[in-house]
Amino acid sequence: MEIGLIVLATMLATLLGWLLKQSFNTQPWVAEAVDEASYQAPFNARPKLVALTTFLAVATSFFALILSAYSLRMELGDWIPLTEPQLLWVNTGVLVLASVAFQWTRNLAVSGRTSQIKPGLFLAGVLTVAFLVGQLIAWQQLNASGQYMTSNPSNAFFFLLTGIHALHILGGMYVWARATIKTLNGGDAVEVSHSIELCTIYWHFLLLVWLVLFGLMLST
Amino acid sequence: MGYVAIADRDHEIEHHDPQTFITKYVWSQDHKVIAIQYAGTAIFVGVIALILSAMMRLQLGFPDTFSFINPENYYQFITMHGMIMVIYLLTALFLGGFGNYLIPLMCGSRDMVFPYLNMLSYWVYLLSVIILLISFFVPGGSTGAGWTLYPPQAILPGTPGVEWGILLMLGSLAVFIVAFTMGGLNYVTTVLQARCRGMTLMRMPLSVWGIFIATILGLLAFPALLVSAIMMLLDKTIATSFFMPAISSMGVDPGHTGGSPILFQHLFWFFGHPEVYIVALPAFGIVSDLLSTHARKNIFGYRMMVWAIIAIGGLSFIVWAHHMYVSGMNPYFGFFFATTTLIIAVPTAIKVYNWVLTLWEGNIHLRVPMLFAIAFIFTFIHGGLTGLFLGNVTIDLPLSDTYFVVAHFHMVMGVSPVLVVFGAIYHWWPKITGRMYNETLGKWHFWMTFLGTYSIYLPMHYLGFAGVPRRYFAMGNTDFLPESAQTLNASITLSALFVAATQILFFVNVFWSLRKGPKADPNPWDATTLEWQTPDTPPKHGNWGHDLPECHRWAYDYSVPGYEDDFIPQNVPADVAPVGRDHGVEH
Numbered sequence: 001m002e003i004g005l006i007v008l009a010t011m012l013a014t015l016l017g018w019l020l021k022q023s024f025n026t027q028p029w030v031a032e033a034v035d036e037a038s039y040q041a042p043f044n045a046r047p048k049l050v051a052l053t054t055f056l057a058v059a060t061s062f063f064a065l066i067l068s069a070y071s072l073r074m075e076l077g078d079w080i081p082l083t084e085p086q087l088l089w090v091n092t093g094v095l096v097l098a099s100v101a102f103q104w105t106r107n108l109a110v111s112g113r114t115s116q117i118k119p120g121l122f123l124a125g126v127l128t129v130a131f132l133v134g135q136l137i138a139w140q141q142l143n144a145s146g147q148y149m150t151s152n153p154s155n156a157f158f159f160l161l162t163g164i165h166a167l168h169i170l171g172g173m174y175v176w177a178r179a180t181i182k183t184l185n186g187g188d189a190v191e192v193s194h195s196i197e198l199c200t201i202y203w204h205f206l207l208l209v210w211l212v213l214f215g216l217m218l219s220t
Numbered sequence: 221m222g223y224v225a226i227a228d229r230d231h232e233i234e235h236h237d238p239q240t241f242i243t244k245y246v247w248s249q250d251h252k253v254i255a256i257q258y259a260g261t262a263i264f265v266g267v268i269a270l271i272l273s274a275m276m277r278l279q280l281g282f283p284d285t286f287s288f289i290n291p292e293n294y295y296q297f298i299t300m301h302g303m304i305m306v307i308y309l310l311t312a313l314f315l316g317g318f319g320n321y322l323i324p325l326m327c328g329s330r331d332m333v334f335p336y337l338n339m340l341s342y343w344v345y346l347l348s349v350i351i352l353l354i355s356f357f358v359p360g361g362s363t364g365a366g367w368t369l370y371p372p373q374a375i376l377p378g379t380p381g382v383e384w385g386i387l388l389m390l391g392s393l394a395v396f397i398v399a400f401t402m403g404g405l406n407y408v409t410t411v412l413q414a415r416c417r418g419m420t421l422m423r424m425p426l427s428v429w430g431i432f433i434a435t436i437l438g439l440l441a442f443p444a445l446l447v448s449a450i451m452m453l454l455d456k457t458i459a460t461s462f463f464m465p466a467i468s469s470m471g472v473d474p475g476h477t478g479g480s481p482i483l484f485q486h487l488f489w490f491f492g493h494p495e496v497y498i499v500a501l502p503a504f505g506i507v508s509d510l511l512s513t514h515a516r517k518n519i520f521g522y523r524m525m526v527w528a529i530i531a532i533g534g535l536s537f538i539v540w541a542h543h544m545y546v547s548g549m550n551p552y553f554g555f556f557f558a559t560t561t562l563i564i565a566v567p568t569a570i571k572v573y574n575w576v577l578t579l580w581e582g583n584i585h586l587r588v589p590m591l592f593a594i595a596f597i598f599t600f601i602h603g604g605l606t607g608l609f610l611g612n613v614t615i616d617l618p619l620s621d622t623y624f625v626v627a628h629f630h631m632v633m634g635v636s637p638v639l640v641v642f643g644a645i646y647h648w649w650p651k652i653t654g655r656m657y658n659e660t661l662g663k664w665h666f667w668m669t670f671l672g673t674y675s676i677y678l679p680m681h682y683l684g685f686a687g688v689p690r691r692y693f694a695m696g697n698t699d700f701l702p703e704s705a706q707t708l709n710a711s712i713t714l715s716a717l718f719v720a721a722t723q724i725l726f727f728v729n730v731f732w733s734l735r736k737g738p739k740a741d742p743n744p745w746d747a748t749t750l751e752w753q754t755p756d757t758p759p760k761h762g763n764w765g766h767d768l769p770e771c772h773r774w775a776y777d778y779s780v781p782g783y784e785d786d787f788i789p790q791n792v793p794a795d796v797a798p799v800g801r802d803h804g805v806e807h
Contacts (some may be wrong), residue, residue, distance in 0.1 A: 001486050005538070008440060010533050015436065018420070019530055028422040028522055031773035047333040050410045058401060062443035065490065069447060069483055073462065078478040095283040149460060153479065156460040160450070197668065 004069060007064035009056055052198050054207050059168065063209055066164070067216065070157050075220060082154040084217055085141045091134035092214060098127035099207045101199075108198040109193035114183075117196065121183060122205070128169060131163055135162055154220075161213050165206065172202050232547040248760050251320045251336035252370050254342050256502040256652070258316030261342075265349055267723075269304035272297040274720050281309035281713025290378040291693040295364030298691070299381075302354075303365025303389070307396060307494065310637055311666050314502040315400070315438065316345060317430045319643060323651065326428050326442075328416025328769045328791075330762045332406045341406065344399035348392045355381065363389045364510035366691070368488060369591045371463040371481050377470055386456060390449040394772035414748070418771035422526065423790070424750050425775040426519065430505020433533040434498045441494035441537070448487040455479070460548025462546055473731045479610050485547055490542035496633050497536040501529055507593050508641050509775070511575055513747045514590035515582030516786050518776035521576040522722055528574075535564045545613050546620045554613040563613035565604070572601060583779065583786070587745070592643030595670045596636050606681065621691070622682025627677045635673045640727070642669070647747035648739030651734070651751060654758045657733040668739050672719035679708050746787045751774045753789050770789040 073079065105120030139159065142148075149159040179195040182188075245253060276297045279289045289297075320338065320723070324331055329369045355362040364380030365373060373379050375386055385780035411432045424432075451462040455476070465485040512519040519525060539548060541557040575597055584590065606628040610616045619625060642665075650656055684690075688705055689698070695706075743752040755765040769791040777788040780798050788797045 001490065004444075004490065007538055011440070014535065016534055018529055020527075021524060022421045026420070026422040026523070028420075028774040029518065029776070031777070031788075031797070032418075047409050047413045050412055051405045054405050055401075056409050058404075058439045060445060061440045062446065065447045065487065067488060069451070069462070072483050072486070073480060076480055078461070078466075078477050092795060119315050149454075150458055150475070153461055156454065156462060160454070166449075197661065214709070 001068045001072065002017065004068035007063050008061060011060065011164070022077060024102045046194065048194065048198060049201075052201060056202075059205070059209075063091050063164075063213070066157075066161060067212075070161075070216070070220075073153055073157070078152070080156055081151045081220060082152065082158050082217070084143075084158070085138045085215075087138045087141065088214060091138065092210065094127050094131045095133060095207055095210055099130060099203050101127055102196070102203045103198040106193075106196050108170060109189075109196045112189070112193075114189040114192060115190075118183060121180055121196070124199075125173070127179065128173060128176070128203075132166055136168055138162070149197075158217060165210055167214060168206055168209075170180070172199065172206065175199055175202070186193075224799075231344065247339065249331070249339045251324050251332045251335070251338060252652070252759065253801075254338055255317050257342050258320060258345065259313055259318075261346055261349055262313040262317060264314075265270070265304050265352070266309035268353075269301045270720050270723065272301040273302075274717055275715040276301065277713040279693065281710040292361070292364060293612060294693045295366070296380050296385070299364050299367055299369075299389075300352075300362050303520050304352070306367065307354065307393070310499045311438070311495070311634075312345060313641060314499060314545035314637070315407065315431060316342065318401055318502060319403070319428070319435065321648070322427055323407055323410050323416070325754070325763060325774075326425050326749055326757065327411060327414060328419055328750045328764070328771060329410060329414040329730060330764060332770070333409045333414050335404050337799055338406050341403035342400050344402065345396060347394035348399060351388050351392035351395060355385045355392070355438075358388065361385055361401070365389075368453070368485075368492070370488075371452060371455065371479075371484050372467055372476075374464060375452065375464070376467070376474070387453065389451050390456075392447050394446060395527060397446045400438055400442055400443070404439045406434045407431065408439070412618035415772055415792070416768050419790075420771075422523070423771055423774045426505040426508040426525055426529070427502070427749075428505065429529050430501040430508075433529050434501040435562045437494045437533050437536060438498045438502070439479075439496070441491045445492035446486050448484055448491075450704060451483065451487075462712055475750070482544075482547060485544050486540070489543045492543060493540040494533075494536045497532055499637050501533065501635055503596070503637040504529060504532075506644045507596050508571075508575065508578075509649055509749065510589050510640075511779065512579050512595035512776050513647075513745050514585045514587055514593070516585070516746075516778045517578055517580050517582040517583050518774075518778055520577040520580075521570070521636065522774065522776060524570055525574055526548050528570045531567040534562060534565060535567070539564065540613055542616070545616045551613075558613050562608065565608060568604060572597065572702065586659075588659060588666060589643045589644075589647035589745075591663065591666045591670075592639045592646065595666070596639045596643065599631055599673070600636040603628055603636060605632075607632060618764050619684060621689055622684035623688045623690050626690050627680035627684060630680075636679065639670070642666070648743050648744070648751075650757070651742075651754075652758055653734060653737070654740055655733050655737030656740045657729045657737055661725055662728045665722065665729065666724070668720060668722040672722060673713055675715040676712050676719065679712055718764070743789075746785070746786050747772075748777055748789050750790050753791050 101120050101124035102206070105117050105124060108117045108120060118158060139162070141157070144157075147155055149156050175195065177200055179199060182192050182195065241669070244250075248254060248257075275289060276294060278286055279294055320332070323329075329590055360381050360383035362381050363369070363374065363385035365375075365386060369386070369389070375382060379386075381389075398648075411424075411428060412635075444783065448463075451460075454460045455462055455464045459475045461476045463472070464479040465481065466478050502507055508519050508525060508597070511731035539557055539561045541553060542561045545554060545557075608623070610619060610625065610628055646657065646662055683705060686701060688695075688701060688709075696702070740757060742754070742757040750769055751759075752773065753769060754763055770793075771788055771790045772793050773788065775790055777785055777790075779786045780788055782798045
């Protein structure tokens with residue numbers, strides 16, 4: 001449980017530190033006229049960004065807890081390390097490219113060149129689908145070689161972790177699809193650029209999660 | 221450049237006035253309607269769980285009397301009673317119900333930041349409740365694994381509901397967590413982003429603080445339950461071995477290898493302990509506001525109260541293994557978890573002292589909500605003190621499997637939060653419905669519930685010390701117990717049935733008030749917080765009419781010297797009314 005604990009402690013400490021900073025040296029019992037100084041904007045951010053950040057905290061907690069379970073379960077006698085398919089290296093590369101494509105699209109969108117974002121947006125989507133297909137093929141390769149989910153706990157964790165990661169990506173693809181439809185329909189440029197920004201953050205996050213998962217599975 | 225509050229930016233939040241009955245009351249995106257839907261559903265399942273507990277008490281008080289209760293049923297009743305009360309009633313009611321109603325109104329915003337997501341959250345919650353209720357009617361019935369669902373027994377033959385019940389239970393929990401996450405993202409974002417001008421974090425009423433921190437706990441802790449539910453589903457359906465050890469069940473090998481049931485316990489309690497505070501923190505916050513309002517006095521130590529909520533929230537993540545002392549652990553771990561557990565007593569005690577000091581020399585109005593709030597202090601101190609017993613490894617080991625534990629957790633997270641729920645309903649009822657209830661009936665409801673629950677749970681502590689085992693369908697080989705233990709059990713059952721029946725008074729009051737209740741004053745308790753200052757009662761869609769309120773002071777300006785009324789609402793400008801404690805107050 002140490003992994004889960006450390007990750008959560010870090011997130012909580014950040015939050016608590018911020019809350020304490022907000023509340024030290026305040027005198028809540030003193031009434032004041034509303035002026036700009038008395039209004040402490042918590043984050044000068046968009047609500048959707050705050051919601052996404054919060055969701056990333058939830059997802060971090062979720063993955064950290066599975067990894068905790070992984071590290072606890074690994075130490076028991078019946079664990080036989082799984083040899084991961086080489087294809088995963090290719091998939092990792094594809095996911096990195098998807099993130100790069102999103103970053104490129106985002107940079108264009110933020111600098112106002114919304115008319116040029118279509119290729120990047122498509123590319124990001126195609127690469128992500130390629131990653132998912134690649135993961136599916138990796139699953140089939142394992143099954144073909146007799147490595148089923150139930151064969152060994154390390155296999156079970158492999159299928160579970162890759163499956164849950166893929167589900168998170170599918171959730172992201174829903175938002176990607178909405179952003180793409182908005183772009184094709186010539187939607188509001190600011191709105192489009194906002195959704196692409198959020199997607200980009202989410203894709204980077206899932207890439208990071210994947211790198212951690214992949215690294216852990218390779219090393220154990 | 222000045223910051224423009226989200227609430228001021230009308231285009232950010234869409235407020236289409238609902239047109240038809242369906243969009244107004246069924247597929248509603250209005251936080252107030254969603255709150256009522258949440259609360260109604262939660263109370264509905266809560267009543268089912270109450271009936272289940274009455275059935276259990278019938279068996280315990282009068283064994284061998286009721287042929288329709290057999291051991292299988294009994295375990296199903298226990299499981300469903302616990303799960304429903306903790307998750308589908310209390311969590312949903314405090315966060316989905318009160319969170320939804322109070323956050324936007326108390327923060328001075330028009331609605332939640334994402335109304336559509338909010339609506340979705342309720343309907344997904346309803347789906348989880350429906351899945352849960354279906355499990356009563358499938359072959360084999362609902363699961364009887366105990367509310368902690370410990371493997372391996374939870375998914376092995378011999379446990380009731382092993383065919384379908386456990387699958388539906390785990391599925392329902394997963395769906396509930398999705399619903400909660402959607403709601404939780406809304407609550408956090410609304411508190412952080414949609415407060416009205418002048419509503420700094422440290423001017424928020426403690427109710428909002430409690431709900432806010434509880435939501436954060438829920439968002440971070442529920443994933444642990446989701447992980448364990450998914451893994452157990454896989455263990456059950458395709459025979460993986462996350463939790464299931466190599467085991468032979470009734471002469472059959474189910475195909476598991478050396479999984480770890482203890483791993484499940486870690487994950488479950490990593491969620492399970494914060495869950496206690498997910499229920500308790502909103503109760504702490506709400507009770508602070510009730511005490512302050514009805515004692516006409518500012519809450520004692522507001523900042524300390526906020527920090528205590530935050531500290532309790534943080535600490536609640538590092539105490540989980542105190543639920544696992546009897547599972548066996550390294551003594552150093554036991555020492556660590558006992559220490560952290562006892563440290564929680566510090567911020568909790570700060571809160572209790574501050575509640576009592578708020579009452580000190582207050583102008584106490586013993587109205588119905590106040591009675592419930594004061595009763596909460598009693599039951600909470602009581603349950604908290606027995607927690608000090610159970611937090612210590614050496615005392616926990618002999619007491620863990622006895623009725624002492626049942627008494628402890630019912631006092632601290634059953635009775636106490638439920639008293640706050642009732643207090644809060646009586647407190648905000650006039651605002652929610654625009655009608656008053658019958659005060660006398662409310663007081664009868666209070667006294668019978670309060671004294672009744674004490675006569676249920678106080679004797680249970682004694683039974684626990686005497687060694688009466690919990691979880692048992694029948695006593696079995698317990699010759700060491702005096703016969704009077706059974707007499708006491710019978711009396712507890714009578715009290716329990718009495719308290720359960722008493723709740724009819726509450727529902728009578730609710731229906732009477734809805735049909736014939738006198739029209740309520742917009743601010744019947746002379747309260748300061750923003751929800752009492754709305755232009756309409758009950759508040760209309762959008763809450764504030766044309767202009768959003770501005771907040772000029774904290775929520776606790778009661779009995780400020782030099783001002784004619786004994787309260788100054790949060791939206792009264794500083795130049796109209798005295799500006800708080802530093803001006804004109806002599807100490």
